[in-house]
Amino acid sequence: MEPFGPATHFSVDPRPTYLCHGFTRIDWVGPFEELRELIGSLDSPDFSVYDQAVDGLEVVYDATYGRGNDTYDGDKSNKIIFGWLYRMEDSFRACLQRKDSVALLIMAHFVILLRTKPFWFLEGWEDHLLDRIAELTDGQFSSWLPWTEGRQQQGLHCETMDV
Template identity: 35%
Template sequence: MHEGGRGMDIMDIFIWKYFVSDEFLPLLKTPGADQEAIVIYAHFCIVLKKLESQWWLQGWATHLISQAWELLDENHKSWIQWPMEELGWSPPA
């Protein structure tokens, strides 16, 4: 999924889903979702942002990272600093 000489492709989203562990997505769905799983998903938002030329992806990266921010505890919020910078997103004051 890295750019490695080629641009991001819409298939990168589906490839990521295919290769992610079967145990990962349920970690996002449980009440009090796993903090580390949320952090990983926040990093995936960078891929979504790079593919916003697709009309159906526009705004999703920002929406999802803002949701991740809300779900993360104070100890883990600093873990998504880089994706926030890549997206140009800051939490509301």
């Protein structure tokens, strides 16, 4: 017997979240391909760490915005954007803690997803985090950050959970 009853499951529409909640779809596929090209062009011992972080973030974007069609066939738990933070590998977290520029650039791509949540306690955080990431990267990837900075505020409803 479990202390709080049976395990919960998420009852989520199989379509990408933007369709379920009526917010504007962003074209994220091209920028992610460019991000992967950048990571591949770097001579970094952390290549596999970055690549794995982008893989995890890509499935969250796919669940949120789709790939240009009206379907999402992946794991429904990827619709929970904060799941990426919980699934983040310790090695990537270490890159963030040492303020590694590429890791911060990847994190900037996650920050955009915060704009899909209408929670009062998140108001202003995406701008604050993007500004701080721009400062910490000292312009090293300034041409990459406009993609993340140019997103409009989006008001949405969060996923529902059946207990």
